[in-house]
Amino acid sequence: MLCKCQQTSVSESSEQPQVDLSQVKGLLDAYDPATTNLITLLQGVQKIYGYLPEEVLKEVSIVTKIKEAKIYGVATFYSQFRLKPIGKYLIMLCQGTACHVNGSANIERALQEVLAVNEGDITPDGLFTYINVACLGCCSLAPVMMINDQTHAKLTTGDVAKIINEIRAQEGMAI
Numbered sequence: 066m067l068c069k070c071q072q073t074s075v076s077e078s079s080e081q082p083q084v085d086l087s088q089v090k091g092l093l094d095a096y097d098p099a100t101t102n103l104i105t106l107l108q109g110v111q112k113i114y115g116y117l118p119e120e121v122l123k124e125v126s127i128v129t130k131i132k133e134a135k136i137y138g139v140a141t142f143y144s145q146f147r148l149k150p151i152g153k154y155l156i157m158l159c160q161g162t163a164c165h166v167n168g169s170a171n172i173e174r175a176l177q178e179v180l181a182v183n184e185g186d187i188t189p190d191g192l193f194t195y196i197n198v199a200c201l202g203c204c205s206l207a208p209v210m211m212i213n214d215q216t217h218a219k220l221t222t223g224d225v226a227k228i229i230n231e232i233r234a235q236e237g238m239a240i
Contacts, residue, residue, distance in 0.1 A: 083120075084114060084118040084120050084121060086120060086121065086124055088113050088114070089109075089110055089113055089114075089121050089124065089125075092106070092109045092113065093124065093125065093128045096128055096129060098129065103129070103131060103135075103136065103139050104139060104143070106125060106129070107125075107136075107139065107140060107146060110125065111145075111147065115147075115150060115151060116147040116148060116149055116150050116151060117140050117146055117147065119148075122136050122137070122140070144198065144199075149185070150187065151187060151194035152187045152191055152193040152194040153191065153192050153193075153236075154192055154193050154194075154212050154213055154232060155194055155195075155196070155212070155213060156176065156193060156194065156195035156196070156210055156211070156212050157195075157196055157198045157201065157210060157211045157212075158172060158173055158176065158195055158196070158197050158198065158208075158210045159197075159198055159199075159200060159201040159203065159207070159208065159210060160173075160197045160198065160199060161199060161200035161201070161204065161207075163204035163205075163207040164201075164204075164207040164208040164209060166207070167207040167208045168208050168220075168222075169207075169208040171222050172208050172210065172220050172222065172225060173197070174222070175222040175225035175226065176195050176225055176229075178226075179225055179226045179229045179230075180193050180195060180229065182194075182195070184196055184197055190233075190238055192232070192233065192236060192238065193229070193232075195210075201216070203216060203218060206218030206219055207219070208220045212228070212232070
């Protein structure tokens with residue numbers, strides 16, 4: 066079995082778009098191993114691209130002299146990092162105990178129905194990606210989801226379509 070860093074690069078597949086490495090040049094030029102930690106560097110990369118593109122992580126490895134395996138280890142350990150692009154709106158659905166007991170599985174089915182995608186996928190219109198998270202820290206509001214920085218609490222399955230359709234309408238998309 067090969068590790069991710071030895072597999073076929075993403076640029077050879079149609080899974081992710083080609084990335085422009087010049088966008089990260091300034092960040093990498095400013096890299097100072099004495100004052101910059103890997104997490105901060107990866108946060109900067111993700112701020113530029115919205116996720117951590119494989120080509121950029123290879124470049125980070127070259128510039129920092131940190132092995133790709135270690136970079137991927139950090140990127141996959143912390144839930145804040147994403148290894149593939151997401152939609153304009155990131156929906157985080159809580160699957161913690163309180164949310165689970167209060168029907169988060171039903172909310173997830175409603176999300177899948179209204180978005181017509183599986184967890185982690187981008188909707189065809191590019192607007193939405195939904196992911197399950199262990200806890201959003203809003204147990205008294207269960208079931209709960211966050212869309213970007215907005216919390217939606219005490220959800221019902223009917224709320225899901227209403228919320229998504231409101232966002233689509235704001236974006237000028239057909240409902």
